[in-house]
Amino acid sequence: METITSIKPLLAVLVSLCVVPLLMSSRSPNVREAWTFVAASAKFLIVASMLPVVFNGFEIVYTVAEVIPGVAIKFRVDALGMLFALVSSSLWIVTSVYSIGYMRGLKEHSQTRYFCFFALALSATIGVAFSANLLTLYLFYEMLSFATYPLVTHHQDEEARSSGRKYLLYIVGTSIGFVLPAMLISYNLSGTLEFSRQGFLAGTGSRGLTGVLLVLIVFGFAKAAIMPFHSWLPAAMVAPTPVSALLHAVAVVKVGVFSVVRVLTGVFGINLLISFDFGPFIIFVASATILVGSFIALSQDNLKRLLAFSTIAQLSYIVLGVGLLSPQGMTGGMVHIAMHAFGKITLFFCAGAIFVATGKRNISEMIGIGRRMPVTMTAFFIASLSITGLPPCGGFISKWYLVLGSLQAHQMPVLFVLLVSSLLNAAYFMPIVYKAFFCTPQEAMFEKGVKEAPAFCVVPLVITALISMVLLFYPQPFFGLADMMVKSITGG
Amino acid sequence: MSQHYPALLVIVPLLSAFLISAAGWLNKRLCFPIAVAALSVACFSSVLLLFQVLDEKVVLYKLGGWSPPWGIAYSVDYLNGLVLVVVSVVALLNLIATQRNVEQEFSEKIGAFYTLYILFVTGLLGIVVTGDAFNLYVLLEIASLTGYGLIAMGENRAPLATLNYLYMGTIGASFYLLGIGYLYIVTGSLNMADISAILPSLYHSKTVLAAFVICIVGVWLKMAFFPLHAWLPNAYTYAPSAVSSLIAPLMTKVIIYVMIRLMLTVFTPKYIFSTLNVSDSIVWIAVIAIVMGAILALGQRNLKKMLAYIIVAEVGYMVGGAWLGNRAGMTGAILHIANDALMTLCVFLVVGNIVYKVKGYAFEDLKGLFRKMPFTMGAFVVGAMSIIGVPPTCGFFSKWYLISGAIQAGHYGFMVALLFSSLVNVILFFRVIEISYYEPFENHHGQESHPGKIAEAPLTMLVPLLIVAAGLVVVGVYTGDIVNHIIEFAIPKGIV
Amino acid sequence: MRMIALIIIVLSGGLLLYATQDFPQWADPASPASLHLSPHYIQKSMEETSVPNLVTAVLADYRGFDTMFETTVIFCAGVACFMLLRISRQTPEDRYYRHISTGVTIHIKDGGKIPDKSKEFERIDTMWTPFDLVIKTVCRFLIPFIQLFALYVIAHGHHSPGGGFQGGVILGASIILLAISHNLRTATKRMNEKLIGLLCVTGVFIYAGTGALCLLIGLNFLDYSALASVLFLDPVSARSFGILIVEIGVGIAVMATMIWIYNNVSSAGKYDEGL
Amino acid sequence: MSDLIPFIVAKYNYWIYITLMMIGLYAMIAKNNLVKKIVGMNIFQTAIILFYVSIGAKKGATIPIIEHAHGDAHGAVSHTIEIAHYINPLPHVLMLTAIVVSVATLGVALALAIKVYNRHKTLEEDEIIDQIKGI
């Protein structure tokens, strides 16, 4: 594959970093929001401008500095990175609009700080997407952890602080405790950290050592919320909803699974995983997370916590897809990054909109709310269909490919897992929709005059819900990118 | 003039220290400008010297015109070229940054203070630049004596802490002297290069073994390596803030340089790593040092003492790295001398700014500081990131080499200790950040303030601090160049 | 603590004893220490520096750089003592005065009126010692001779044991003797604090300045032969003269520092009452 | 007996220096009084000086001052200088420096001790620590 040297990936990362001083110095909220919006659009345009290049089969490379012999801070845009960058940068625009509505609607404090760290977090996300080696990925991964800490603890009360502590402990603890040694051991084994199509660890270590590295990596990227290291995610739901939406449904968790996928394909390499027969281990871990996550979600009353557990389960679909080690499974997993992102962000937006409009957080208090906020709840319905994996939504495609992949890999238990989890998804989403639309509201629960949230809140969620639907019929950029990636790593 | 850089480096600060002392009696306002000028010259010549080293590999300067084994010679190679730059830059930045603190805390004895300050720096520069084992002892004593004088000017408990430091420091320096005596009795020489040339025939001598043990123990005492660290936390905590931000970054690092110099140049790597079979156990002691330093830091309720215990752990990093016996570990140790000096400077300057504004450094005094002093605390976060080891700050890269060294040596205990200490650092620093970020500002010291209003330290304090904080990232990004062009040549070929 | 101390000293003593086994015989002329460097000093120093006292030659020339820092160490100690102890603000305390002509002592309590400076009253120390004519007279008689000897020691360091350091200490000791036999105020009247501080600096500055002068003339730092062009001498004699100059510097610095430390320590920084 | 004396003499200086040094070290670690510790510190340092001077000793040699007739001090030494005739001057030079360092350290240490005394009105370390803990 040919490479082009261009500064664009660096620009894409820097554009939101550069806006931070502007945000800090701007006094009026309008100026601040304008800057955020400008930066978000600029970032999306830069990312989108690279899309045709990637589709034409080129890779864009940019080296910043060689920090350690053989390892540089380096960007490389390939299909997988492009897919992820496209998702997150496009969603940033939507989320900025939504943030404006949400933050203003609730008259939140410290909005400057909020927007600054938001921009920082986005830089880090794009950095992870475009990183060309494990060190760069780790750099931006850590940057993301620290940039999101102030967002998680935005409310500054005791609950936020303890959640913040938990968040840092899990995320930073695993990255320093697991990923860092794994990275160093692999560097010392192979002398490089550059992601390659075959995986740079191929043929360097014994099965035992590679297995240890695999465990360290899979659990080390705790942002992927694989089971024993998942409990930061529900805790982090204390953050304002746009944060939860973008970061905990899209950026942070997706960075986690993206890293896992990247490392599995670029560091270990599919062939190595197949030859050492590590697929079942990944599948087992992912399946366990899917099932347990879904079951826990069933029993939640707080809507955001429910969504959090649903996220935990859905993330493991992606890992599961790659763990199948079959082309179609991997395609399904990668496409699910996009599909889940659009669906889940809609759900979070809805939860936020309900909170802005009514101040309610719990499902039991939302009976009959569909009549008051029909647009919001319709969007909610569409998105939950997408997450469950039913047509007419994008989620159907990814789930379909996962099913195909499991058949291709002859993993019948996976089929069962997918089936059960889809049922569970339906079981926790549908009652909410049902109660919202078809049960009579207990008037006492709402103060009079509940209506739709401000337009800044509603428009974004309508847009993302529509995109979720459109993706079924026109999955092209995402599906094409995932397909390209899978072809390039399997050599097909 | 270019051939005189090694001398100028030491002589200019020395002479200006005398000028400052005289100015202290005649016109106090001259003290600070003279000090700045002197250290700028030292800084400038150390940088030029480093470039000269890059060209010529070794710069030799014969003092008094006598050739080395008979006279004293300065020899500057890649290793001390790097450390010289670090020492002079840190000293200069700290001098400028703490001017206000000094005025606040030493209004009457400004002349004496700056004299001791400059002499301390002279001592450290002399230690680093010299190629003579005995000359090193004399300069070590200069640095120590001035250090005692400076530290003891702190708050109530400072004199006792200093006295304990003095006892330990004197034992350490005397042990070093004794070890040099043991080397002298068998080699008859005091010049480092000369000793190492004579030593190979004496590898199995008991005297050389004893000399080695005594020297190393002495140096460990001075650098506060774990079981011998008892003096450090109190001394650094109770010192005046302008002093702790000078001594904490420099003293231990320079002594670690001395240890590495002893290992590489005097006793030669072959003796250290092949003839003696101790490196493994020393790395284990370092592991204990790191773990204990981290645990003890967890128990502290004030910022300075917490940082002091972190220094104890960092000393463990460098000693362990140096003793791993491979190139990566040694690179990590040398790199960490530079990096740790910078990041310790950063956090201690923050403490200085806080003390200047809030008059305290216990955890309760830090409440609400993020609102009050956003830039200072921003720099603190960068320093904290570097100590934790988050890329792209420089602390990450030295940790990288240290862990690489541990893996190559198969010493997984050391790796685990480093990771453990990083994790503990996360807890330590985020506890501080949490307090200063969430708790509302409380006024303990009866000084006018409005919560939520920015009351930053003056610009002369803030600008150097921000330079240091930015430097942490810049040095981190340029790690590759530093390693490839300097440290790579500083380590003898014998170490792989 | 005692047990720990015993364990430590047994361990380190054992190590040191163990190492003595390999030592060369005591006073063995063939030991490495006597063979490697010292022959050069013994044979060459006379023709290279023209100083018969080998110790002085090595001290001030071959290893002159060490000696410069040795003087600096002393200077550091002086400044450090000053920094640590000196208290400039006096708190009023009880004072004692003696009426000179009658010998009557008066005790002025806190806040009482202090007699004007006059010839009738003389201030005496709180730790009252009887007026002793013998000691005062003998000391007054001895001090000039001590100082003369000290100057001899400094100047004759080239040819006999002694040199700047020893001479300086003796000079300092003579002033300390004055302070002990009379009182601190008498001594500080002769040499006030500012003078001491400046002398201290001057001493070390003479040493380092000589070195810097050599550097400015164009040779290496402390290469006294550079002074040949200034002193109109041959390089070897210039070295000898250079050594004399720096010895004088050392002498001044050491003298002043010894007095300085004594003044600070004995009066706990108040410069009020000494021993 | 005749064998024993040379044996003792051969290393006696070194043994004594070790003994002195251990006395000093013991005082520094075990003594409770700050000034006693300083005394120990000085004994410790002088022991090292004794060690160095012992290195310099040379049998059958005299003090390191070259005999010469006054007047030819300009380097024109007529007679050859026997190396075995003079004691090694180098350790002496080093020890002059060490003595100076020890007296400088002593000055600073005493100043510190006085400062501690002024604050706590005692020189016993345990009493001071009790005071600090009590406050």
Added chain:
Amino acid sequence: MIWQLDLAILTLVVVCAIAAISVKDLLGSAILFGAYSFMMCLLWAIMGAVDVAFTEASVGAGVSTVFFVAAVFRSTRRTKD
């Protein structure tokens, strides 16, 4: 050099050192330390280190002792050990 003298003084030095650290009076300790220094100075003179002996006589036995006495006067003679 007379080795008998050497031995005798070496022994005396040790005695003085032990006395200096064990006497229960700081002033006594200071004076004993002066005696110790002077013995040391003799020893070095015997070994031919005249300059060192000279220095030790003026510094160790002279000025150091004065410093000690001054410090003891400014603080206290009392000691528990």
